[in-house]
Amino acid sequence: MSGDLESLLRSEMADRARAAPLTDDDPGLAELAIAGAGRIRRRRRQAAAASGAGLLVLGAAVFVWQPWVGSGPEGDLIASDTSATEAQLELDMEFVVLAENGEYEVLNEAGESVPISEEQPASVYRLADAYATETETAVSFTPLDGAAPLVYEKPTPETYIEANTGGTQLAVVSPTAEYTREEYQLLNAPFDELGEAPAVFTTDYALTLQDWSDSTAFFSGDLHSTTGGNEGPYWFEEEYDWGFTTVGTAGFEALVVVDITDPDFVCVADLAPGTGLAAPGEQCGSIGSDAIQQELARAAADGEAVERARSAVEQVDRSYRYPLVEGFDLGEYEDRYEDSTGLWTDPMLRWQLTGDSTDDTWLLLDDSGEEPFLSELTPPPGAIMPVLSYVLSGMPRHG
Amino acid sequence: MSETKSSQDEEFREYVAARSAALHRAAYLLTGNWATAEDLVQTTLTKTYLAWGRIRTTDSIDAYARRILYNTNASWWRKRSNREKPTEIFEDRPDTSRDFTEHSAVRDAMWRHIAALPKRQRAVLVLRYYENRSDPQIAEVLGISVGTVKSQASRALAGLRKRLGTPAAALGIAMDSREAA
CATH class of the missing domain: 1.10.1740.10 (RNA polymerase sigma factor, region 2, helix turn helix motif)
Known part of the structure; x- marks a missing residue:
């Protein structure tokens, strides 16, 4: 059915686009854009000149970190300054920096440099005891002390990686050739050797792994089309071959699928670690119901499973937000926030950062405290992006 | 100059x-x-x-x-949403190549649903099904994770499926539908 719908979407979109009335080459478009850009630049110069005095006052207060957003004299939103050091200390933020020797380094929260790559990374993740540096073709694991990295070649160009909360495991995810299923290889900390064969499972492409603990794997997927939101036993694995058996074989005790249309609705599968399913069928219902909580506690033998499931749902919803905090007024910074080539969201959803490596400042939306606030972050020299950390604040940090 | x-x-x-x-x-x-x-x-x-x-x-x-x-499209919606x-409905343009069969009725229903989707969900669909971008490429364009692309696309498709049933069913054509699990 999915294939039917998808092919219908493809053909209809192509038809609609073809039917759009286009002028093959409209020279006026470029000229209008150039003229419009000129007007914007003039306005920006005038605004900068008008706010020069205010910037001097802000500069005098740079040693007191009281980031805030408030209304300026004209009622416009204004943002305070945040230095890289402050971001490192307050948010444990780390940066990927292009060093003078041409290599890429992590500038960690202690201000120390850890070399990670000679090639420009696409992303750098902080795991429990290593930095995972992702390029188009490989993932390299560099111990936090900067020892020689271990390099893992990606099996396919479409391969991507996901880490679990706490950064104790990394999933290397590769779609099958037909894009109907995805294979997950779970790599364990410590990430200094990959001698042990990774746990592997393969699930339907309609499911997305959100997070996982030692006992439970949390996926998101469409449950509503089948269940209509009605509680009770269902047989997704038996009818749709979603791949739950392989998740059990990989060592998990329980599996939770969170409905993408109603995140309160979940299905729980009881797995037999090492062999597959402990029992046929899945119990579905509200995550707050006694039946589901008991089923999850029984299957996972893990008191945190329900809470972890709720976190997985929240991550799906909030990580898509742009800006991170729904309804947050970016004021005069809105265009800058949206037009930057770089956009990074903290996997733990504490902050969102936008900027370009050539900019003097980046925009930081900090949602780690009681009230979200926007500030202009001055990145360290040579910074090209932040490190995305899966290590929760307050958890033991190595290195 | x-x-x-x-x-x-x-x-x-x-x-x-x-x-x-x-x-x-x-x-x-x-x-x-x-x-x-x-x-x-x-x-x-x-x-x-x-x-x-x-x-x-x-x-x-x-x-x-x-x-x-x-x-920009997403932000326009935010700015104007108040x-x-x-x-609500995609602009209808004359299309002499199309006869008004049940098939076009399904497609129109599809477009009405797409028009009502959140902007970013629609963006994922356009990138995936019109521009034929892979999920990692969509993630890069929209600045989100691959997992989020997948879940948003899945959410949009689920809504579409719910609204249309199967396309074949909506057309009144018998189809090998799987029983509810």
Whole structure:
């Protein structure tokens, strides 16, 4: 059915686009854009000149970190300054920096440099005891002390990686050739050797792994089309071959699928670690119901499973937000926030950062405290992006 | 005008000549309205020109322009949401090639549903099913994770499926449907 719908979407979109009335080459478009850009630049110069005095006052207060957003004299939103050091200390933020020797380094929260790559990374993740540096073709694991990295070649160009909360495991995810299923290889900390064969499972492409603990794997997927939101036993694995058996074989005790249309609705599968399913069928219902909580506690033998499931749902919803905090007024910074080539969201959803490596400042939306606030972050020299950390604040940090 | 600026402007004009049609088509699918699509492309090109000095020597000009296109569209909705409703129905244009069969009824129902989707969900669909981008490429354009792309696409498809049933069923054609699990 999915294939039917998808092919219908493809053909209809192509038809609609073809039917759009286009002028093959409209020279006026470029000229209008150039003229419009000129007007914007003039306005920006005038605004900068008008706010020069205010910037001097802000500069005098740079040693007191009281980031805030408030209304300026004209009622416009204004943002305070945040230095890289402050971001490192307050948010444990780390940066990927292009060093003078041409290599890429992590500038960690202690201000120390850890070399990670000679090639420009696409992303750098902080795991429990290593930095995972992702390029188009490989993932390299560099111990936090900067020892020689271990390099893992990606099996396919479409391969991507996901880490679990706490950064104790990394999933290397590769779609099958037909894009109907995805294979997950779970790599364990410590990430200094990959001698042990990774746990592997393969699930339907309609499911997305959100997070996982030692006992439970949390996926998101469409449950509503089948269940209509009605509680009770269902047989997704038996009818749709979603791949739950392989998740059990990989060592998990329980599996939770969170409905993408109603995140309160979940299905729980009881797995037999090492062999597959402990029992046929899945119990579905509200995550707050006694039946589901008991089923999850029984299957996972893990008191945190329900809470972890709720976190997985929240991550799906909030990580898509742009800006991170729904309804947050970016004021005069809105265009800058949206037009930057770089956009990074903290996997733990504490902050969102936008900027370009050539900019003097980046925009930081900090949602780690009681009230979200926007500030202009001055990145360290040579910074090209932040490190995305899966290590929760307050958890033991190595290195 | 300096020679450098003149040369940059010429490169920009060449880029616009080469890519504006593709941007217009994507904008039309995103907005469902030709006039809004034209505004969206013009704004996108203006923003692209503002960044031209730093992106012109990279190989990601088109990725940047697309990102601006999709993000600007999303932000327009946010700015206007207090006083305007999002597009309810895609603009109907005369299409002499299409007869009004049940098939077109299904397609119209599909478009009405797509028009009512959140902007970013619609963006994922356009990138995936019109531009044929892979999920990692969509993630890069929209600045989100691959997992989020998947879940948003899945959410949009689930809604569509719920609304249409199976396309074949909506057409009244018997189909090998799987029983509820």
